[in-house]
Amino acid sequence: EDKVVQSPLSLVVHEGDTVTLNCSYEVTNFRSLLWYKQEKKAPTFLFMLTSSGIEKKSGRLSSILDKKELFSILNITATQTGDSAVYLCAVDRDNDMRFGAGTRLTVKP
Amino acid sequence: DGGITQSPKYLFRKEGQNVTLSCEQNLNHDAMYWYRQDPGQGLRLIYYSQIVNDFQKGDIAEGYSVSREKKESFPLTVTSAQKNPTAFYLCASSTRRSGANVLTFGAGSRLTVL
Numbered sequence: 430e431d432k433v434v435q436s437p438l439s440l441v442v443h444e445g446d447t448v449t450l451n452c453s454y455e456v457t458n459f460r461s462l463l464w465y466k467q468e469k470k471a472p473t474f475l476f477m478l479t480s481s482g483i484e485k486k487s488g489r490l491s492s493i494l495d496k497k498e499l500f501s502i503l504n505i506t507a508t509q510t511g512d513s514a515v516y517l518c519a520v521d522r523d524n525d526m527r528f529g530a531g532t533r534l535t536v537k538p
Numbered sequence: 539d540g541g542i543t544q545s546p547k548y549l550f551r552k553e554g555q556n557v558t559l560s561c562e563q564n565l566n567h568d569a570m571y572w573y574r575q576d577p578g579q580g581l582r583l584i585y586y587s588q589i590v591n592d593f594q595k596g597d598i599a600e601g602y603s604v605s606r607e608k609k610e611s612f613p614l615t616v617t618s619a620q621k622n623p624t625a626f627y628l629c630a631s632s633t634r635r636s637g638a639n640v641l642t643f644g645a646g647s648r649l650t651v652l
Contacts, residue, residue, distance in 0.1 A: 438578065463640065471628070471643040472581075479638075517580060521639045524588065525571065525596065526632075530580035 431456045435518050435529035443537050446508050450532045452518030453500040462494055462501050465517040467531070472517055475503070508536045541565065544629050544644035551616075551623070551651050559614045559647045561629035568633050570612035571641065574598060575626040584627075587612055616649060624651045 433454045442448055454462065461479040465472035476485045478494035478501060485492050489508075494501045505512055515531040542563045551557045563570065569588050573581040583596030587606040601620025606612055612631075616623045626648050630641040 433580075435580075460639065465641075470645045472641075473643075474640050477638060477640060519581075519641075524594065525583055525586050526639070526641060527583070528573070528581040530578060 431520075431522070431527055433518055433520050433527050433529040435516075435532050437532060438530060439533040439535070441535045441537065442508055444509055446536075447504065447506045448508060448534060450503040450505075450516050450518075450534070451500065452502070452529055454518075454520050454527075454529075455499060456520045456522055456527060458523040459496075460521040460523065463519045463521060463526070464492055464501075464503050465519065467515040467517055468513075475516075505534075508534075510536050510538055512536050542629060542631055542642055542644035544627075544647050546647060547645065549647060549649045551649060553651055554618045556615055556617050557649065559616070559627055559629075559649070561612045561614065561644060562610055563612075563631045563642075563644075564610060565631055565642060566609070566633070567631035567642070568609070569631060569639075570606065571630045571632075572596075572602075572604065572612070572614045573628045573630065575628060575646075581628065584614065623649055625649060 436451045464475040476492045481496040489506045492503045513536045517531045518529040519526045545560045571586040572584040585604040587593035603615045629644045632641045
């Protein structure tokens with residue numbers, strides 16, 4: 430059965446810390462892996478990764494995919510309180526998208 | 539502005555009643571999806587539709603029904619057969635270009651069964 434597993438499920442850090450969020454997957458018909466940020470309601474798109482070893486960066490956020498070991502990480506450096514959210518990992522299969530349970534990140538001042 | 543509109547944002551239902559959640563998009567996207575979100579369980583796929591007049595069951599379709607009569611609209615009916623309907627429901631749409639399939643989400647509908 431296809432599955433996407435995120436860890437940790439929750440994380441509490443202080444401003445300025447660096448965090449690493451993990452996503453492992455076992456999915457048939459893999460096409461790409463995506464990261465979303467959900468602050469209150471609608472998840473918003475962060476990154477899409479299709480090839481191994483190519484790091485995607487956007488400001489303090491970066492992500493990389495390892496298709497051999499079937500995992501991805503999302504790094505956030507110099508965290509800010511505005512980074513507090515649930516971070517969702519999703520794998521695009523042929524016809525739909527399978528999501529992990531999410532990591533709830535809380536950044537304290 | 540292009541986007542996805544879900545309504546209502548909040549809905550209360552008595553046990554035994556059917557309710558319909560609306561989802562409308564003006565992004566000209568081909569595919570639409572319904573997800574359910576419960577605390578600690580991420581997003582679980584209820585139904586999806588790749589084209590008009592066609593839809594497929596997701597992982598937790600029991601107790602739900604959908605229709606896709608127009609490209610822009612993908613309403614979800616939560617029937618009385620759904621045993622635990624209290625949840626946050628998210629609608630999304632996407633179009634696949636150059637192999638990329640990025641979902642755009644609506645703001646969600648929170649259903650509470652009294």
